[in-house]
Amino acid sequence: MPNFWDDRFAEPGYKYGTTPNAFLREQAARLSDASQVLVPGDGEGRNGVWLAGQGHQVTAVDCSEVGLAKARALAAERGNAVAARLHTRLADLADWAPAPESFDALVLVFCHLPSALRRVAHPRLAEGLKPGGWLILEAFHPTQLGRSSGGPKDVDMLYTLVDLRADFAGRLEEVVALEGEVLLDEGPGHQGAGKVTRYVGRRLGCQGPGLSQTMRPAPV
Ligand SMILES: C[S@@+](CC[C@H](N)C(=O)[O-])C[C@H]1O[C@@H](n2cnc3c(N)ncnc32)[C@H](O)[C@@H]1O
Numbered sequence: 001m002p003n004f005w006d007d008r009f010a011e012p013g014y015k016y017g018t019t020p021n022a023f024l025r026e027q028a029a030r031l032s033d034a035s036q037v038l039v040p041g042d043g044e045g046r047n048g049v050w051l052a053g054q055g056h057q058v059t060a061v062d063c064s065e066v067g068l069a070k071a072r073a074l075a076a077e078r079g080n081a082v083a084a085r086l087h088t089r090l091a092d093l094a095d096w097a098p099a100p101e102s103f104d105a106l107v108l109v110f111c112h113l114p115s116a117l118r119r120v121a122h123p124r125l126a127e128g129l130k131p132g133g134w135l136i137l138e139a140f141h142p143t144q145l146g147r148s149s150g151g152p153k154d155v156d157m158l159y160t161l162v163d164l165r166a167d168f169a170g171r172l173e174e175v176v177a178l179e180g181e182v183l184l185d186e187g188p189g190h191q192g193a194g195k196v197t198r199y200v201g202r203r204l205g206c207q208g209p210g211l212s213q214t215m216r217p218a219p220v
Helices: 004-009 022-030 046-053 065-077 080-085 115-127 161-168
Strands: 036-040 057-062 086-090 103-109 129-140 172-186 190-203
Touching (some): 004 065, 022 103, 022 129, 022 190, 046 057, 046 065, 046 080, 046 103, 065 086, 080 086, 115 129, 115 161, 161 172, 161 190
Parallel strands (some): 036 103, 057 086
Antiparallel strands (some): 172 190
């Protein structure tokens, strides 16, 4: 069966570059050393490989074998230790779920799913977090539609904070939440000013002080 992402990733180069997403880079300081990190929709691996380079054990799940092969090649370029920490899994998020409470962190960067699937997959992925585990997410906002700086051309695949709050209600405590414009410089696929939704949540069940610190720097 033709795979849209296999075709896209079969083109030369890395569609979204080989350096990590800026929001992930900023937020990853929250993770403990040698965390178990799940990265669904990791594509050609820029984020998973970077996390493996930071010493984390990374499981990258994607429905594109071409993307995952490029992720493994990128990890190998960065050395045997990095390659050994990147574990790839070919799967469709429609029928794959992590074991409950098995990961310290979940990273969803531009992993755009149709809303019917998103509403099922997001809570299921969050269930894979251990108590106190982190979700770091960035996705395009519906107001990105019509811009050429990247993202799906279907509003049903774009995310608002309202969507995310509903998806993760009862599972995550919101720590960072923002909808606004950022300047993207991520390979040929994401270039220029883009309207995004950013979210960091922490799996409920952990002990400790309250964490909420919602930020809204710019209206979309
Ligand atoms: C826009 S790309 C982003 C890739 C990567 N996260 C990045 O930021 O560089 C979206 C990725 O999600 C993956 N994806 C989309 N739908 C999926 C699904 N149902 N199951 C697994 N992976 C999926 C695609 O194969 C692709 O690699």
